[in-house]
Amino acid sequence: MSLLQIRLACYSFFVTQPFLYSVEREYPVSVDRLWRAWTVAAELEDWYHPTDLRAVKGATASELIVGGLWSCGVDVPAHNFAAYFFGQYTKIVQNELLEHTMHYTESFEEFAAKDFTSPSHLVVLEFQAREEGAWVKFSQFGELPEGQEKQAQEGMTSYLESLASFLSAN
DSSP states (O other), X not given: OOHHHHHHHHHHHHXXXXXXXXXXXXXXXXXXXXHHHHXXXXXXXXXXXXXXXXXXXXXXXXXXXXXXXXXXXXXXXXXXXXXXXXXXXXXXXXXXXXXXXXXXXXXXHHHHHTOTTSOOEEEEEEEEEETTEEEEEEEEESOOOTTHHHXXXXXHHHHHHHHHHHHHHO
16 A cells, blocks of 8 residues: 555545545656646636636736635636636645545635635545556535536546647647
């Protein structure tokens, strides 16, 4: 068992939010390159959105320290709103594990206020170097209305497709 597997096994004992879903994908880049795409704010802003949408410019932050801010916004023009996400990093193991809380709002005022006491989800990202490149697994824990797990999973699959396009162009 690897050190990361041991950490995740120990960690899963303390997760109090229910598992919702996970998605994973391999990319033909180094694990260091994949890590940067997830942790450098300017890069995150370029790809962290479904393939048919775009990021809200200026909404993305990534302060890569435990307790540091993570945030982004996704413009949804067909429904005339923006989806805003924010949270704090809770665990960081470079090129192996990234964990953060995730709060959601459609209100720019609530996004700007960043109330970390509002209901949130937990996001756990696992990274591995592979023979052909690097792998990432995105897992989300929390509660969603019944039946929305599948929609959320499909949405994140689209985000990972957007990441693939970003990595192939950069």
